[in-house]
Every structure is written in C-alpha cells, then in structure tokens.
Amino acid sequence: MLSKEEFINNAKVGKILARKCTKCGHLHLVTTYFCQNCGNKGFENVTIDGKGTIVTYTIITVPPDGFEKYVPYAWAVMKVDNSELSISGFMGGIKSPADLPLGTKVRVAGYDERGIILEKQ
Ligand SMILES: [Zn+2]
Incomplete structure (x- = not known):
C-alpha cells in the first residue's frame, strides 16, 4: 500500500514515492491493483x-479561502525526469507566463497545506 502520509514524508525531503510494477517497471503514483501498462x-x-x-x-488570481496570502501563485504540472509520471503542485511568485516558461526545471521542495511545493531548480 502507498499511504498518503508516506507520500507526504517523502515530498518533504524532495522525493516522490511511487509504486513500481515488478514485471514491466511502469510507475504509478497511486495504489492500483493492476499495472496500467501490463496488468x-x-x-x-x-x-x-x-x-x-x-x-x-x-x-x-482568485484563490480559494485561506490562500489569499499566497497570491500570486501557479498550480503547475511537472513531468518527472526519467519517467512518465506527472505531479501537480504549488509554485509561489508566479504573476504571468513570463515568470514560468514551459520546460522550466523544477523540483519538489516540500509539502504543507498548499500541497506539493515546487521550486525552480
Ligand atoms: Zn507492468
């Protein structure tokens, strides 16, 4: 099993905990019963x-309740290096697309009430 707590503890130290298929090596972010690639x-x-x-x-630009203090920020999707995994997370200080070109290198920098925190590498 892949518990949320274990996932969070790894994110806090910059790691991603995933489930790897023992047959084909396909990675999954959530607990699944069958490999999505080979079954x-x-x-x-x-x-x-x-x-x-x-x-x-x-x-x-219009944050949910309690997130006003974090504006401006982006909710970003990061493709994980050397895998097909994508994770989404919070990136602070993003006011316009000029602040975050697609392809920008980022890393997991922590986890808190905002969810996964991403930072530029
Ligand atoms: Zn597999």
Missing part, C-alpha cells in the same frame, strides 16, 4: 528524485 498485480515502493520540467500550469 501485472505485483508492485514495490520506490522513491525517485522529485525533479522534472513544467509542462503546463494555471496562474491563480
């Missing part, structure tokens, strides 16, 4: 480096 039922936990590139994002 195998065996998995092992692996921790991978929380580094990657920005593939898309949304700049938040």
